[in-house]
Each structure stands twice: as structure tokens, then as C-alpha cells.
Amino acid sequence: MQLNQPSQREYYFNNEVVSRFELYNSLFLTLPFYKIKDTGTLLPLFFKSCEDGIKSHEKPEALIEKFFDKYVQDKGEESIIDLLFRFIQYIERQVVLFDAVEDASFTKLNTSDEQSSLRALFQKANDDANLHEKIDQLIEEFSLRLVLTAHPTQFYPGPVLGIINDLTAAIKSNDITTINQLLQQLGKTPFFNKKSPTPVDEAMSLAWYLENVFYFAAANIQTGLNQLLSEYHIDPKKVIELGFWPGGDRDGNPNVKAQTTLEVSKLLRQILFRCYYRDFRNVKRRITFRGVEEDINKLQEVFYENAFNSSLEEKDISDEIIKHLNNIVGILNKYHDGLFANIVQDLLRKVELYRCYFASLDIRQDSRVLRKVHEYCRSQKPINSLYAENYGELSEEEKLKTISLRTAKIIYADEQDDLIKDALQTIAEIKDIQQKNGEEACHRFIISNCQQASDILQLMELFLWNGWEAENLSIDFVPLFETVNDLSGAGEIMKRLYTHPFYQKHLALRGGKQHIMLGFSDSTKDGGYLMANWSIFTAKVALTKVAEEHNIQLAFFDGRGGPPARGGGKTHRFYASMGKEIANKNIQLTVQGQTISSQYGSVDSATFNIEQLINAGISSGVKSKHNVLLDKENFDILNQMAKDSYDAYIALRNDPLFLEYLEKLSPLSLLSKITISSRPVKRNAGTKLKLDDLRAIGFVTSWSQLKQNVPGFYGVGTALKTQEDLGNWAQVQKTYQQSGYFKTIVDNCIMSMSKSDFEITAYLANDPTFGSFWKQLHAEFELSKAMLLKLTGHETLMENYPVEKKSIAVREKIILPLVLIQHFALDKLQGDLSEEKQQAYEKLAIRTVYGIVNAGRNLA
Template sequence: MQSLQPTSQRESVFNNEVISRFELYNSLFLTLPFYKVKDTGTLLPLFIKSCEDGVKNHETPAKLIEDFFGKYTPNTNTQDIIDLLFRFIQYIERQVVLFDAVEDASFNKLNIADEQSSLRALFLKANDDKILHEKVDQLIEDFSLRLVLTAHPTQFYPGSVLAIINDLTAAIKINDITTINQLLQQLGKTPFFNKKAPTPVDEALSLSWYLENVFYFAAANIQSGLNNLLSEYHIDPKKIIELGFWPGGDRDGNPNVHAETTLQVSKMLRQILFRCYYRDFRNIKRRITFRGVEDAMGLLQDVLYKNAFDSNLEPQDISSFIIENLNKIHDTLIKEHDGLFVDLVSNLTRKVELYRSHFASLDIRQDSRILRDVHTYCRQQKPINSLFPANYNELSEVEKIKALSFRNAKIKYADEQDSLTQDTLQTIAQIKEMQQSNGEMACHRFIISNCQQASDILQLIELFLWNGWEADELTIDFVPLFETVNDLSGAAEIMETLYTHPFYKKHLASRGGKQDIMLGFSDSTKDGGYLMANWSIFKAKVELTETAEKHNIKLAFFDGRGGPPSRGGGKTHRFYASMGKEIANKNIQLTIQGQTISSQYGSIDSAAFNIEQLINAGISSGVKEKHNVLLDKANYDTLEVMASDSYDSFLALRKHPLFLSYLETLSPLSLLSKITISSRPVKRNSGEALKLEDLRAISFVTSWSQLKQNIPGFYGIGTALKNQEKAGNWAQVEKTYQQSGYFKTIIDNCMMSMSKSDFSITEYLANDKKFGEFWKMLHQEFELSKSMLLKLAGHHSLMENYPVEKRSIAVREKIIMPLVLVQHYALEKLQHELTDEKRQAYEKLAIRTVYGIVNAGRNLA
């Protein structure tokens, strides 16, 4: 596995390369002559200092902001104050971007591979150890990494801003002051968001920027290096990296995604890919001007150009044709031209082998409750209605499964369908069209969210058989998504039912005996709190692995939001490296979304580094196949009690009468629906009153992070640890922490989440008549969690073992602290009677602060 430079060296690099350069360019930035920003650069440092002093003195945001304007701009009216605060926000948003660019420019200097712990070292060792060599060979054969890009309302930079960031990073790398100055001016004048909310297609187009400009190169580079390494050690090269894509396919809770949307995005991904291919081919054509390759070059020129630019072309999967002709050119260059420029041809061939005609697999996702309704609708139609009893919905699960016939049928729809039913049926039919156009991998997974029973999957299969699919040609993988703590506890039993079901068993065999299972971390955290979510997922994985092994099923876990490590924005590769042999780990699949995309995969360098770390972690873990010590009785019992105590604590918080009121009043939760950064509603059942169960996990987490309290990332863990100490079981907890890499990773990421919290900003609430006691309860659990975690880790401060990351977070939090205070100021004003004009102004002010706060968190969402 790749590791970082020694801490002291990294700290020195960070101080010199990041902090110093940021301060230099920031001083340049504050003097730029932006439109309507006269004197803003001068006043902003004074405003920041006033904010810091006001927080230290526990002043309310209203008092410290009004005192500032009274002191430095005494003659301003309310509208002038709002206008100047908007300009401060604009500057701070761009300061965050500047810090990102400076940090990204130093990425390679901060992250240097340690050859002793790399894959190369592992293969070198395997060369001298026959048993290890066989194990590595088998692991490579079975291993895969799938990164799935998802659209969430915490990744909102338009393509124009992403391009500026990319160019700014490149300029900072070489200290090109002239270009940096120009780009900072461009950044200051470029809008950071759209006036209208994006459509799902807009989101897909925005996210495809990363596919085209980052992953297209980074994934191919890693695959190339891996192929060379495998060839060196006489292991056959194998495609390991796969890309997935959710925008346009994920319709769970998003009424704006339709069948036509999915088809449109599929076509868009294909066209963008072929434009990438054509761009590379033009470079080849510029260099390969020799005889003997004219025919193949001419064919490729014609087919690549048409597929890249002709919108009237009838699309087909032509990847094999492209590879065949590239291989002809390759062979001719070797035989007749001394291999001149053969590397350019090999490079494009690798990319076509990776991305074929689809670029990234488009996943379809829908809620089980919707799919049940569609199944009910279809059962009422001819000729299906004769196959089912009238009381089918009242039957037990066993009786329902027994009633399913899995017959092919062509339904004659007699009555009008609602929009969700229509979308589901059209999408099922269109998946076949997408597979014919872009290849089977273009769209081959249907994810059933909120999956609660085996019939949820089996009924969906019937929908396919009733809408144009044959049983022996069902090129679809059905993926259950288990989300809540309760669903996770019953997951293994559901899969046992499926693995033993004759039809499903036969279907799995036709799909290579492989089953993907998705585990949703965000919803389980909202449901049960941080520790219970982690522990529930761990136990579910162990049970699901055991069930799969019993039936000889190749199991791949698909972790939502990067899985349990990501709540604190933590080290995902450490989480995968810590797996024991009791958890299937040969196929790593995870969603990357929000600011995780830009922070960890925003440049070719950082994407390649993080992809390689995940591959190293997965293969190294598979070779070790260590027993997971959390399954030893003493450790297991300890975690079981701690998770239960943590859950009880979190549940008591959720049931507190002020819980939702606190979030709605003091965070921008109620305003998130007005933010034009997402096509997805903030909550399900959007026309009804707010209920916690309807609130989307991403909105729930975002609201707490805006408050700088990050409750989902720690609440209850302090109580759980304290209870163990009181019970005289502390020595056992310490032993569990020292022995289990998995538990240690959970603790590390909890501390990272807490590092992004700052209760001092809201300490003025301690005296609030309505929320004072509630705030104190939250703060008390934070302080308890902090003290207990530090005691367990043997540290003096949070993230003590990650000093560079800790410093980076501290700088970011300092940059955006004024935004948090402006947000509180605006939200407090909204609690009073206001004219419509003033209300709109304060709402807009609060909304604008959200962007910069989210961006500074980078990997929180």
C-alpha cells in the first residue's frame, strides 16, 4: 500500500508549499479590482478579526456583525449591510477555491509512495514464495474496483469554474504569477452557481467533467501501470477498474428523473467518450504518417469522428472494432517501423478496453415501495391478472414468493398509468436499448433501495419478464440496498431466501455466480447514529459473507458514500485494508460524491493516487486474510454493548421535542430546497410537513455540518465509552482498539468529523431561552466524546496522528468561520416580522453562505 512521507517532512512541505503560498496569493487576491467590490478586500480582514473576537466573547452573530458595521461603516443602512455581506461571501467562496488549488498543486510533494509497502514489494515477495504467488495470482483474477460517481447537492461547481480551478492549480505548480493573477480575476468575475436548479441531465453533464478531464486519464494510467507490473511478474493482465454513474439513472426520491432522462444521459456519456477517443486519435494521426497503416487509420478516423459528432448516427457498441484496428496499427509499427509511437497506440487501446462504448455504467435505482406499486398495477392487467390471487398484497412473504410464476408475458395495459409506474416500465424497456447501443456494461444494474424482503427483488424480475425481456437473456444484476439498522439486521436472511430460490439461483449462475449488495451508510447513520451504523454494517457484512460462501456466491459489497469511513471524510483505503477474512473484500465498490469528488478525485494526480491506494488496500488485505478480532467474544460483546448504548443516546436525541425545531430554526435546513444546486428534493413527500423519516440523509448531514456541530459523525460515542469506563471494562475497550484496525479506523474518522465541528461559534446559544438546554446537551456529548476518544487513542488533541490533514482542516475552518456567523445572523433575522423584500434578502444571504461552508468541508458530504 502506498504511504505518505514521514510526518515531520510532510508538515514542512505543507507549511512551505501550501500555507506560505496561500498567504501570498491571498494577499494578491484581496487587492483585485472586482466589479462592485470597492474596499471589500480592505474590510474583509477587519471583518474576520471582528468575527474571531466576537466568538471568543460569546457574542451573538447579530451583535458582532452590527458592532462591526457601526465601527467601520457607521453610515450604512440595512441594505448596504446586506450588500457588503454578500461581497464578503463572494470573496470567502473564492478564498476556499484558492486554498484548494494551492493544496492540490502540492499534492505530489505531499504524497510520495513508499516502495516498501507498495504492490511492487508484494509481488517481489510473491516471486520467492510459491504459495503467496498463487494467492496473489488468484486475487488479481478475482479483484475489481468500481468507483461510482453520484450527484449530490454538495458538488455544485459549474464546468467553467472547474476549468478555472484546474488551470489555477497548474499555474500554481510552476508559480506563474501572471497567469495566476489573470485566473484569480477570472474566478472573481465567474458565477459559482446557476440561477435555476439543474435538471438531472445538467447534473450528469457537470459530473461528466470529471470523467472527461480526470478519470479518462487517471484510471487508464493506473491500469497501464498495473498491467506492466503484472507482466513483469508473469501474471496475465486483467481489467481491474470500472466506473459507475448515477445521475440520470437514480430516480429514488427524485421525480425529475424520467426514462427519457436516462436515455439522454446514456447517449451523452457515449458521445463524450468518443470525443475523448477522437482527441487522442488526432494526436496519433499527427505522429503516425508512415505507410502500411493507411487503411486502419482511415477506418478509425471515419468511425471515431462520426460517433463523436454525428448526432443522427444509430449508435452501436463498436469497441471491439476499434481495438481490432488499433492492434493492426500496433503490429505494423512493431514489424515495419521499429515501434515508433507505438506507445500512443497502446495508450488509446488501453482506454478503449477500459471504457468500451459506454464510459461509465449507468445504474438504475428506485425505492422498493414504488416498485411494489408498479407490480400491483401490472397484476391488474391482462393476461397477468389471472396468475395472482386478488389478496396477493395481504399474503405473507412466503406465500407471495410461492405465488410468483416468472412467466414471460406481454401485458396489455388497459388504463392510464401514473408517472412513476410509467417511468419504471419505460426504463425497463429502455435498458435493453442502451445495452444494444453502448454494450451490456452501459446499464446492467438495478438497485432496489429500502429493500426489506426477498420479494422486492423477485417482483422486480417479474416486471422485466413482463416488459420485453426473456428469462434466459436477462443481462441485469439486481442489487438490494439495505439502509436502516433494522434492514441491515435482516439482510442475510433475505439473501438466504434468494440464493435458495430456483429462478434466482439460475439467474445468478447466468451472471457468473456474482451478487452485488449495496449498504447505505447515510441512512443508517440518520437512523441509528455513527457507532450503531458502523457496527450494524460490520455485522451485516460478516453475516452476508457467510451466507454467500455457503452457497458458493461471489459477493461484492457496494458501499454508499464510500462506506462507514466517510462520515468523517476519512481514510477510505484504511477501512478496506482493515477487513478480515470474514468479510468479502475482493470487489471494492463505493460511491464518490459531493466534495469527495473534487477533493480526492479532482485532479489526475490525486485521482490516480487514491485509486491506487484502494487497489493496494484491497489486494494487500486479501493476501493477509487476517481473522477479524472484533469477532472474538470479548471484543464482539464490548462493541455490541457500546453500539447499543450509543444507539439509545442517539435515539433519545432524535426523540427530543426540540430536535427538528432546532435544526429548522438554526440551520438552513428549511432553505435547502431553494438552493439551485440539485435536481433532487430535500425530502421525500415534499408537499407534506417535515418529518425526520422523510428527510433525505444528505440534507440531514448537511444541516448539522452547516451548524459546525456534525452530530451524525459522533453523537453517542462518548456516552458509550464512558459507560464502559464506569462498568470497569476500559482495559477491554483499549485492547479492542489496539487489536482492531477496523475499530481504529472508525475512531480515527470520528475524530476527523469532530475536528470539523466548532461549538464555540454557537456558544451564544447556551443562554437562549428556547434552545439553551438543548445546545448544552449537544455540547456536553461533544466534549465527553472528545475526552473519551483522546483517552482511548492516547492523544492530546484530535487528529494528532494526522497533523497535515489537521492543519488543512483548521485553515479551512478559519476561512469560512465568517460565513457561519453571517448565516446565523441571517437566520436570526428571519425569525422576526419582515417585509417580503427583506425576507427574500435574508433568505438569499443565508443560502449563499451554504456553498462556501460545504466546499471548505470538502469530504464531509
């Protein structure tokens, strides 16, 4: 049965996913929890009390007290907290079960549309010589890089991920016995760490996905793509690249040291070779013929030693491995009828993809830190003779004239502080990583908060002063533009770099390719949802134009989070809607938090989502249409809407209650106590909370916990209503109908709103402190909802995505009690409590965060 029609998918979802979940959920009665019978019996009653209380706009405290008065004999405070904790444990595992049931049905729910597949595009090229030539050229240049980051919204520890994986497989085959055992295992397995992980721990956790998902999915896709290309007489080309941030991303994370980077690089290599060895054992078991003994024996030694001998001297041996595997394939084809050549070629494909490093380790540091490092080095001999003491006070133009970019050997006369020492050691050790694992193992240095061309040139100088030479500077320097203001000036910064003689020579050595990273998260926190998206769009247009003027091949690296407020949502639709004015031949994006487990948690889902991105990039490149948003009438309308939305958002942000509302009513101030990340929740830890210091991830997570998702919609309704009042509604509708990019912005905004529920906090309308502020948020939500429904012609939010809408509804229903328990605990924390009670309610509030984020899949 074909399931590409929404009604068919919806039918399958209702009759398979929901029904299976309800069936297997009954097995939870046997979970080995303390007093599980009471929990299993009382939770449905508690859920009903929550629903009724919300309809009556009751405060969570009153709602919970009423429930205990009616259904529970022991009404002591300790007993209340104890039962609420058991509710949380129960619901957390319900979320896992629903994840597993939904993932088990992934392939049936996500059947690709054959008409939009790459194969369909290639078949069309058979009859169109120009299209065939376009595809040939595009494939030569196209690449997709997925970069795994250690952002703190991945709540499932390794053992739980393993259980989910096994549970999904058992559900696929309806193995009730195994499902029951796995649910019991789940009941006994802790869902969180007792202490915060180190950066190496985070790397280990994310490496689970590399080892169990990406290792297979990326290789399978590359194999299929190579086969498709060969059918159409196009030379195969490596398309998929993997990147990795844990251990390399030190922006705001004092726990990442130079030694950490080396450890993670070694870890990635060792895990990769264990994957190779696992595959090689199967090859060795099958390839028992004459003529291959020497190559087999050599590979046995190489794979085993690199997988298990931690004291082995590391070096890049990927070319040697590829040569031996090719020898075996040649002998099998020539003398043994190609028997089992396919399994050798499968391993060969993986070695060609992952070499000796698995995923490229990116280094990232804030420009303000790097400026301090440069300042320190300028005070040391012989560099102090090249710079005047007032260099730091010079204008940008004067700095660019002063920067010498000479190779030198610094003589350090004193001890550096930790940040300076780390930066200098890391610069030296990148070369060591490249020598051991190959250049691609670590070749990008990302400058966060990049505000001027000198930020990049000064970093290049630090390399030249610490063991690197200009002609062998095998590093891509990647500026990261994040705020609305920085995005607007990005084109001018890059123009200065492209015209700088030293940088021109460096880019020539790097194949004329420039990587530029754009941050969605901070731009949303800075300017609101619509302005962030529009600023990034216009920045991409300006940066592409500057790159083309200077004959530079531009690769945009998008720092996307999980939710729409941080660049998530229907990501592939953004790339599919790019016009010829935006460089789109190299798609690069971060994959972080719950997006990793929800979109890349299994080989099936990873394969589907990677293929979606490749299809989007290649289809967009082949069509190469003009982006209609750049037509004056469309550009002007979006530009004005972005400004109106920005003004509305900034007015809200400047409200004195803005941060206080978030601090008191959401778990924002408690996020630092959640033991899932090595990185602090905010920069400048220990100081008073300021919005500028607050990380976007904590900011967006807090709004999602409130079920208000303000960063994902606020200002959109105002912008649309203003245009309607000005008589421009017909033009807004025309822009929406013509622009796939604008449609995606709208769809993602609607998705964000679908995960909001202001009824839960309606009791705040009468709050003496926050009542008017809540009403303001609610009014903009209702206005945005009304205007978006009018624009799309729909009657309900996400009407055009019925399966996704139903999935969200089921998930939100499961975790409704968690949201109310959280509000109850946070309200209790506003009172005068003993230290023991304070800790108990803090723990209660913190524990609710896990399940809420896990259920949302892209809330943080």
C-alpha cells in the same frame, strides 16, 4: 527529499502551501468586484471582530452590529446586507484559491509509502511461491468500481472547475501573471446557477471529471498495473470500472424520466468518443508509415462519426476498434521497430477500459414505488389471472410461493401515472442501451429500501412482463439495505433468494456473482455513527457467510458520502482492515459531492486515491487474516458500545426539540432553494417535515453548517464512558490496538469532531428555548473528545494527522465569517419581515452554504 514522515510533510505544508496561499491571497485586492477595495480592507477587520465575538459568546447579530458601528459609515440595513454579500463572494474565492494551492502540492504532500505499495508486495512474492499463487488468483477476481453520483454537494459549476484546474497548473509553475489573470476571471465567473439543473445538466457537470480526470487516471493506473503483472508473469486483467448515477437514479427524484436515462447514456458515449478522437488525432499525426493506412482511415471515420454525428445509429463497435488498434500495434512492432507503438497502446488501453459507454449507468428506484408498479401490472391482462386480489396482503412466505416468474406480454388497458410509466419504459429501454453501447453500459437495477426477498423477485417479474426473457435477462438485481433494522435482516433475505430456484438459475447466468449495496448515510441518520458502522460490519459478515454457504461470489457496493457520518473519511483504511470473514475482492463505492472534487478533482489526486483503494483491496485479500473484531471479547465490547451509543442517539432524536433546533438554527429549511440539484431535499415534497422523509445528505449538511457534526460523533463518548465505568476500559483499549477497522472508525469520528466548533454557538447556552438542548449536545461532544483522546493516547484531536489537521484549521479560519453571517441571517428570518427583506436574508443565508461546504471538502 522524502516526505513520508509527518514532520517533513508538516514542514512542507507550512512553508509551501500556507505561505503560497498568503502570498497569492494578496492578489485578491485586484479582483473585479463592486467596491472591492472596501471589501479587501474590511474583511480582515470583520474576521477579527468574529474571533473576538466568539470568545465573548456574543450573538452573531450583536457582533455584526458592533462591527458596522465601529468601521462602516452607512449602517442602513441594505448596506449591511450588501457588504455581507461581498464578504461572501470574497471568501468563496479564497476557498477556491486554497483548494488550488493545496492541489498543486498534492504529489509532494501525498508520497506513497513504498513499503506498502503493490510493487513491494509483488517483490515479496518473488521469494514466496504461495504468496505468488495467492496474488495470481486474487488479481483474477479483484476489481474496483467507483460510481459517480449527483448528490447535491458539488457546488462548483463547470466553468469554475476549469478555472481551478488551470489555476492549480499555474500555481505549480509559480506563473504569477497567469495566476493573476485567472483570479480576475474567477472574480467575474458566477459560482452558482440561477435555476436548478436538470438531471442531464448534472450528468454534464459530472462528465467533466470523466473527461478530464478519470479518462486519464484510470487508464494510467491500468497500464502500470498491467506492466507490473507482466513482470511477474501474471496475465493482465481489467481492474478498474466506472459507474454513473445521474440520469439513472430516480429514487425520490421525479425529474428523472426514461428519456433522461437514454439522453445521459447517449451523452456518455458521445463524450467518450470525443476523448478517443482527441487521442486518435495524436496517433494519426505520428503514425505516418506504410501498412497502417486502412486501419487508420477506418478509425478516423469511426471516431469522428461517433464523436460528432448526433444522428448516427449507435451500436457497440468496441471490438472492431480494438481489432484495428491491435493491427496497427502489430505492424509497428513487425515493420517499424515499434516506433510510436506506445501511444497506440495507450489509446487501446482506454478503449479496453471504457468500450462504448465510458461508465456503467446504474438504475435505482425505491422498493415502495416498484411495489406499486407490480400491483398495477397484476391488474392487467393476462397477469390478473395469475394473482389473487389479496396478494398484497399475503405474508412474505406466501408471496414467495405465489410469484410465478413467467414470461408474459401485458396488455395495458389504461393510462399509467408518471412513476409507473417511467418504470415500465425504463425496463424496456435498458435493453436498447445494452444493444447500442454493450451490456456493461447499463446492467444493474438497485432497489432502495429493500426489505424483503419479494422486492427483488417482483422486479424481475416486471422485466419478464415487459420484453425480457429469463434466459437473456442480462441484469444484476442489487438490493440496497440502509436502515439499522434492514441491515440486521439482510442475511435472511439473501438466503431466501439464494435458495429460490428461479433466482439460482439467474445468478448462474450472471456468473454466480451477487451485488449487494449497503447505505451508510441513512443508517447513520437512523441509528447514529457507531451503530451505523457496526451494523454494516455485522451485516457484511452475515451476508458473506450466507454467500459462501451457497457458493456465491459476493460484491459489496458501499453507498458512501463525503463526511464520516455518511461513510467517508479514510475510506481505503476500511477496505484494508477487512478480514477473511468479509467479501472484499470487489470493492465498489459511491463517490459524491465534494469528495469528487477533493479526492478525484485532478489526475494526480485521482491516481493517488484509486491506487490507495486497489492497494488496500489486494493487500487485504493476500493477507486474508481473521478479523479480530469477531473474537468474542472484542465482538461483545463493540456490540455493547454500539447499543449504548444507539440508545443515546435515539434519546436525542426523540427529543421534541431535535428537528425544531435543526430547522431554526441551521439552513435545513432553505436547502431546497439552493439551485445545485435536480432532486428534492426530502421525499414527499410539500408535506410537513419528518425525519424519515429527510434525506441523509440534507440532515448531515445541516449539522455541519452549525459546526456541530452531531451525526459524526453523538453517542460515542457515552458508549466509551459506560465501558470505563463498568471496568472494561482495558478491553476497549485492547480492541482499539488490535483492530484496524475499529481504529478507522475512531479516526473518522475524530476527523468529524475536528470540523466542529461549539464555541461558535456558545451563545445558545442561555437561549430560553434551545439552551438545555445545546448544552446536551456540547456535553456529549466534550465527553466524546475526552474519551477518544484517552483511548488514542493523544493530547489533541488528529494529532497523528498533522498535515490534515493544519489544512482543516486553515479552511475553518477562512470560512469563520460565513458561519456567523449565516447565523445572523437565520436569526433575522425568525422575525416579522416584509417579503423583500425575507428574500434578502434567505439569499444571504443560502449563499453562505456554498463556501462552508466547499471549504470542508467532506462536510456534506
